[in-house]
Amino acid sequence: MIVxxxxxxxxxxxxxxxxxxxxxxxxxxxxYFLNVAVDVESRDRLVAFSEAHPRVLTSxxxxxxxxxxxxxxxxxxxxxxxxxxxxIGETGLDYGxxxxxxxxQQARFRRHIEAARRAQRPIIVHSRLAPEDTxxxxxxxxxxxxxxVIHCFVEDQRTAAAMLDLGFYLSLSGIxxxxxxxxxxxxxxxxxxxxxxxxxxxPYLAPVPHxxxxxxxxxxxxxxxCLADTKSTSFEAISEQTAKNFFDCFPAAANALGAR
Numbered sequence: 001m002i003v004x005x006x007x008x009x010x011x012x013x014x015x016x017x018x019x020x021x022x023x024x025x026x027x028x029x030x031x032y033f034l035n036v037a038v039d040v041e042s043r044d045r046l047v048a049f050s051e052a053h054p055r056v057l058t059s060x061x062x063x064x065x066x067x068x069x070x071x072x073x074x075x076x077x078x079x080x081x082x083x084x085x086x087x088i089g090e091t092g093l094d095y096g097x098x099x100x101x102x103x104x105q106q107a108r109f110r111r112h113i114e115a116a117r118r119a120q121r122p123i124i125v126h127s128r129l130a131p132e133d134t135x136x137x138x139x140x141x142x143x144x145x146x147x148x149v150i151h152c153f154v155e156d157q158r159t160a161a162a163m164l165d166l167g168f169y170l171s172l173s174g175i176x177x178x179x180x181x182x183x184x185x186x187x188x189x190x191x192x193x194x195x196x197x198x199x200x201x202x203p204y205l206a207p208v209p210h211x212x213x214x215x216x217x218x219x220x221x222x223x224x225x226c227l228a229d230t231k232s233t234s235f236e237a238i239s240e241q242t243a244k245n246f247f248d249c250f251p252a253a254a255n256a257l258g259a260r
Contacts, residue, residue: 001243003032004220005171006090006124006151006199009049009056010035010042013203013214021202022053025218031055032246032257033217036090036124036151038063040071043079050084057253059087061112064094064105064126076115086252088116089124090151093137096128106137113141116148122250123148125168131159138166149249152201157187164195169249171197174207174215177226185230193231197249198223198242 004025009018025033033056035046046058060079062070071079080088091112093105116123123143127134127150138144144166153160153170160170172188175181188196200207200223202215207222221235228238247254 001032002030002220002224002239003034003198003243003246004030004200004202004217005034005149005197005242005246005249006036006173007033007202007217008036008038008204009033009202009217010045011038011203018049021216021218022056024216025220026055028218028221030218030220031243032253033057034059034087034246034250034253036087037061038090039066039068040076040079041068047082047084054257057086057250057256058084059089059124060085061089061091061124062108063090064092064108070108070111073111073114073118076112077118080115080119080121083252083256086121086250086256087124087148088112088119088121089148090126091123092126093130093134094126094128095130102130102133106133109137110141113138113143116146117142120146121252122146125150126152127155131155135159135162135166138163138168143168147249149197151199152205154184155187156183157190160187160191164192169195169197169245171199172223172227173199173201174205174219174223176223176230177208178211179208185226188227189230193238193241194245196227196242197245198227198238
């Protein structure tokens with residue numbers, strides 16, 4: 001079994017369409033997908049896509065950099081009340097714009113964690129250049145009560161340990177395959193396999209050998225193979241374990257799929 005734990009079908013711009021990309025991924029052997037929200041305006045569209053494609057689950061949330069509506073925790077929790085919605089996010093911190101005041105992002109992150117606790121849904125965490133603050137806010141807001149995943153994990157072993165101690169899973173993306181990602185591969189080699197997920201983050205971060213292209217959910221297989229090579233194990237071992245981890249991380253996913 002293969003799961004792409006983080007993709008954005010609705011953000012694909014070039015051919016193929018979302019439906020064609022899904023068919024392409026299924027042909028490549030990918031079984032399940034988490035189509036992750038970046039704003040609440042797309043909520044009904046994402047839910048409709050999941051209803052039309054039962055193997056595609058979804059989430060509710062506002063990206064850290066998003067300029068769209070930023071609802072209160074109780075509103076986010078209410079929007080999560082649908083069988084296809086298995087997580088809150090993506091949320092978190094993104095300090096990629098350089099030095100500045102990110103207090104508004106931190107407040108948004110806190111609201112999402114509160115929403116996750118209200119809805120009893122895990123959190124999908126985006127953390128870019130903000131490892132210390134990400135861990136601090138997760139602790140302060142008792143995020144361990146719901147758990148979740150650090151998507152597109154790129155941090156060092158020390159940060160990984162702090163996130164794992166909070167009960168979070170770590171998801172590896174196409175970055176793992178990049179030529180300049182040797183340090184990440186060295187970290188990944190030491191990470192516990194039973195706490196790892198794999199993702200594409202499509203349409204972003206296309207893995208080697210597809211660099212420069214719009215990413216596709218079917219290319220999660222490249223991430224799996226790279227992780228298998230890094231850990232000196234088989235593609236099958238990685239795909240099966242990361243799929244199991246996905247359903248452990250997102251308990252509502254199995255219930256949603258069983259009910260559809």
